[in-house]
Amino acid sequence: MAPQLDGFFKQVDDSTDHFIDRLRRAVAIPSISAEEARRPDVIRMGEWLADELKALGAEVELRPLGEQPGKPGLDLPPVILARYGNDKNKRTILVYGHYDVQPADKSDGWATEPFELTVDDKGRMFGRGSTDDKGPVLGWVNAIEAHQKAGVDFPVNLLMCFEGMEEYGSEGLEELIVAEGKKYFADADAVCISDNYWLGTEKPCLTYGLRGCNYYSIEVSGPGADLHSGVFGGTAQEPMTDLVKIMSQLVSNDGKILIPGIMDQVAPVTAEEDALYNDIAFTMDNLYESLGSKTSIFEDKKQTLMGRWRYPSLSLHGIEGAFSSPGAKTVIPAKVVGKFSIRTVPNMEIDRTNELVCSYIQERFAELTSKNTLKVFPQHSGKWWAASPNHWNFSAAAKAVERVWNVKPDFTREGGSIPVTISFEEATGKNVLLLPMGSSTDGAHSINEKLDKRNYIEGIKLLGAYLHYVAEEPIA
Amino acid sequence: MAPQLDGFFKQVDDSTDHFIDRLRRAVAIPSISAEEARRPDVIRMGEWLADELKALGAEVELRPLGEQPGKPGLDLPPVILARYGNDKNKRTILVYGHYDVQPADKSDGWATEPFELTVDDKGRMFGRGSTDDKGPVLGWVNAIEAHQKAGVDFPVNLLMCFEGMEEYGSEGLEELIVAEGKKYFADADAVCISDNYWLGTEKPCLTYGLRGCNYYSIEVSGPGADLHSGVFGGTAQEPMTDLVKIMSQLVSNDGKILIPGIMDQVAPVTAEEDALYNDIAFTMDNLYESLGSKTSIFEDKKQTLMGRWRYPSLSLHGIEGAFSSPGAKTVIPAKVVGKFSIRTVPNMEIDRTNELVCSYIQERFAELTSKNTLKVFPQHSGKWWAASPNHWNFSAAAKAVERVWNVKPDFTREGGSIPVTISFEEATGKNVLLLPMGSSTDGAHSINEKLDKRNYIEGIKLLGAYLHYVAEEPIA
Known part of the structure; x- marks a missing residue:
């Protein structure tokens, strides 16, 4: 009734x-x-x-x-x-x-x-x-x-x-x-x-x-304190150089996560889910309007909605410890902390994901044969x-x-x-x-x-x- | 007298x-x-x-x-x-x-x-x-x-x-x-x-x-405003992703500048100059003490002094517009400005160097086929x-x-x-x-x-x- x-x-x-x-x-x-x-x-x-x-x-x-x-x-x-x-x-x-x-x-x-x-x-x-x-x-x-x-x-x-x-x-x-x-x-x-x-x-x-969110810090440190790039540029291995090289190997511009094993955990799209997308009131113009630009990864609604809520994504948020103000400062930062997060989806496991992320980053750092020191750790993880x-x-x-x-x-x-x-x-x-x-x-x-x-x-x-x-x- | x-x-x-x-x-x-x-x-x-x-x-x-x-x-x-x-x-x-x-x-x-x-x-x-x-x-x-x-x-x-x-x-x-x-x-x-x-x-x-100093900004912009990575991660091309990929291609961890043409401008070492280094009162321990670490590029005094004052160096200083505070913020920055500088030496020309740097970066950005927008320019140049x-x-x-x-x-x-x-x-x-x-x-x-x-x-x-x-x- x-x-x-x-x-x-x-x-x-x-x-x-x-x-x-x-x-x-x-x-x-x-x-x-x-x-x-x-x-x-x-x-x-x-x-x-x-x-x-x-x-x-x-x-x-x-x-x-x-x-x-x-x-x-x-x-x-x-x-x-x-x-x-x-x-x-x-x-x-x-x-x-x-x-x-x-x-x-x-x-x-x-x-x-x-x-x-x-x-x-x-x-x-x-x-x-x-x-x-x-x-x-x-x-x-x-x-x-x-x-x-x-x-x-x-x-x-x-x-x-x-x-x-x-x-x-x-x-x-x-x-x-x-x-x-x-x-x-x-x-x-x-x-x-x-x-x-x-x-x-x-x-x-x-x-x-x-989606859930696993938030990571990549800390690279070397010198005891920030250095002047005039005095030390060309003589010291710089933590920023290492950090940026690592951060550049996490995700591609079209949103592909470059860390092996992450996508393997993602639940496949069922026919039932697949059928849901067509009717959903959402257009690419809605996205462009909220972005304030046309810099989307995909050109169509279904891939966009899937990218938004049913696939994981990886975003680079910034770097702590480096120069971040307007203007010009000739500093070699002694310790820099890169921040990024992965939005997680069914059936990704928090611990498995953290393991994959941390060991991938450690491997990339090892390839650099740097004298600097790396720490990578999840700041927090939400399911x-x-x-x-x-x-x-x-x-x-x-x-x-x-x-x-x-x-x-x-x-x-x-x-x-x-x-x-x-x-x-x-x-x-x-x-x-x-x-x-x-x-x-x-x-x-x-x-x-x-x-x-x-x-x-x-x-x-x-x-x-x-x-x-x-x-x-x-x-x- | x-x-x-x-x-x-x-x-x-x-x-x-x-x-x-x-x-x-x-x-x-x-x-x-x-x-x-x-x-x-x-x-x-x-x-x-x-x-x-x-x-x-x-x-x-x-x-x-x-x-x-x-x-x-x-x-x-x-x-x-x-x-x-x-x-x-x-x-x-x-x-x-x-x-x-x-x-x-x-x-x-x-x-x-x-x-x-x-x-x-x-x-x-x-x-x-x-x-x-x-x-x-x-x-x-x-x-x-x-x-x-x-x-x-x-x-x-x-x-x-x-x-x-x-x-x-x-x-x-x-x-x-x-x-x-x-x-x-x-x-x-x-x-x-x-x-x-x-x-x-x-x-x-x-x-x-x-040394002189040419200081550069690499600005990558896309969305109209900062975005929430939960809502937009996986749907938008992120300026930070592009910027970090460009910054990772400027210099190697051992100080090699990866921009072609820069080193070609450097005056060769003369026999007279070469002879000067041995007597100079400087040891690797002096360097380690001032670095506060042993993270030097070179293991010997002569290369270190040359790296310090007679060869150019490239340092990454930081990123403006990204998240730079302690803690965790799930932002997708809309516009990020990478800062780096090149310490210049005889006989590098300011204009030639700026040209080489800007066109190299524009080429690397073009390879990304990104929808974002790049601007690269020298903030200032000192001879x-x-x-x-x-x-x-x-x-x-x-x-x-x-x-x-x-x-x-x-x-x-x-x-x-x-x-x-x-x-x-x-x-x-x-x-x-x-x-x-x-x-x-x-x-x-x-x-x-x-x-x-x-x-x-x-x-x-x-x-x-x-x-x-x-x-x-x-x-x-």
Whole structure:
């Protein structure tokens, strides 16, 4: 039986101005987790959010996480754990979001004040955190309120976990999720995270996979201190020369990883997966627009999407310890650290990959017969994630999308990582769904971040509708 | 006839404490030219030096250089032009030095306060500017004073040019030297610069050559802005990949420049030059000590010295625009600028070298068939310098060294550049001699910069003795 949603939907439409005002109040709090001086604002934002939830009758806890590692005296912002509803006859859905934001300053090039929500005549709501992730977090709050005002029974028990350090490595969260997996989160039947984006601008998607990321350092050192190239150029073996030779042998310009054994671990494309690509709302022009150039590796959509989310990639990020400022400095750096990462996919194993990478680099260095010293090591490794898009959590969400947007969603994967996804999956043992609200042009970490009014308002309906469908969805 | 120097030498010895006190007063003024906030101290230092010279009867001008380019409202420190003596029957010697210093802060790791001259029990006088270049500049002042006190006739007319921006690119000086070449400096018969160092710690040297420096930027750009490697890794051609491949093809680990045509321009080693190396006071242990490691290209002294000063070298300095901080950032840089320089030697031509470098890099980039965009250009080019060590200016200095130090000096070249050397040579058309006071362990630009008391006091004698010999030296 299709859920009765008209009353809820009408209430959301009627509350449009109120919901935008709520987003405006949230954006006005500059909860930048990366800047120590803004920590009080992050905490204030968490308290504001907790108050909004309490006002709607949720049970709310502000869980302290202690001091920030390496920053004595600087407390981490609390994690907000909240429960709305405790009916044993209802399914329980756990949702996650974050109330902190990326840094922003008008002088970075913003067209508007980043912490004043500014709505233009196309309905674009500009402001830091609008789409990442205050809009989606308030989506859950607004959905609860609209149910109350419309007098519609809330279809599930909602568990909420909202953190304040997502933009700074989610410090402290992993431990909390693990600890609460069988406690606070014990009765969760499924998990939903709204913290990613549509692939394009017109068609909603459900995301069932993420790449992992193994991040490496290649350290080459020689002299005791930086040298003057006039005095020592031509007499010393230079670490930069060795490092650049190694970094040049990792990946080709067309994205081929040159380290043997990496591609052997990649799961083959099945006929089922292969068939998915044609319908996906994505064009090469979408890519060119987001690149700001036509410097793509591939010329066609399918290879591009596969390159983005189902094949590994290797990117060279930079070099620490070398001269990196504008201008000219005639230094021979004494110790340089090359940074690169590999985005990993099913069925790559972290340890196997790290082994292959490190021994390949050691072999290349040995070929140089250098007197310098090499160290190569993974800085961190995060696993890829792939859920089953056939799970009832996904089929419920697909029905909700069709109801709200009148279109079947694309089933997508993403090239990036959202480590919390795996944490929730492992801690709860339940299916995790990524259900985005914003679109690909929102510019989450850029200047002029925005959320389209349409995506916000229809997104509130979508989150609510999802809860109705997921309450009823038969177990496949 | 050997000059009568005993009275002067005795006076220098008797004035030791007074001369050290003068250096102490100079070091106490933190005349850091690179720090805008210290500009008043730089100017104060110039005025102090001018007053010392005036007190000895020199004619002194403080020549304003106007505002610092790109820094409206910030005046450059003046150049001190001074003349001591105006006897048409005497030779006129032009000397250069600088009264500004490198930045220094105790927290950088200094064992003593950098702006308090601290003399230890080994006679090492620690302090910023002690050896670079306040000690040598005061050497000329002290030599004048010792002549006066000893009642010894000053053997030459001394023209002095002391600047206050040497550690920040000698802004404004080149134009002044060119303008004054046939005016203030018109009657100079030879030039002497004391602003470099002995090759080692025991044996004085006279320096007759410097390498030049052509500094290059390789800019590779693609996307409109930095990209997230999760979202775009595997779909975009990455500028870093191209840049690193180009940088890896410039030089080998053992210092061989891989750009064809560069080595063809290098002057062959003559029998006369070849014979010079054996006697030079330099060992591989000297090199290892200054490197702080044994990561040398060569195992023997002669090849090392040749690699340092008579062959070109190519050093990779770093990359601008890429990730260069500690930690892990998963960025795909949109535009990266590789920096490298070639130290040039006789008879390399600047334009020919720039042409060879740029076309080689363009060819390597073309081989990559990349969609990214390449720009390669020289940031700046400074010519190498080679004087004749057989000139009377050098033979006079050699006799002075033998008189003061009881040893024939090494005739050396240096791997670095001192652009002012060429400026004086070109503007006056006269022979330029580099006559160092300090030794190789003085740490001119490092923490714990020092000048040995022995080098300072014997150095004052040397500068004075040089003026006596150069006054009498027959034109070869």
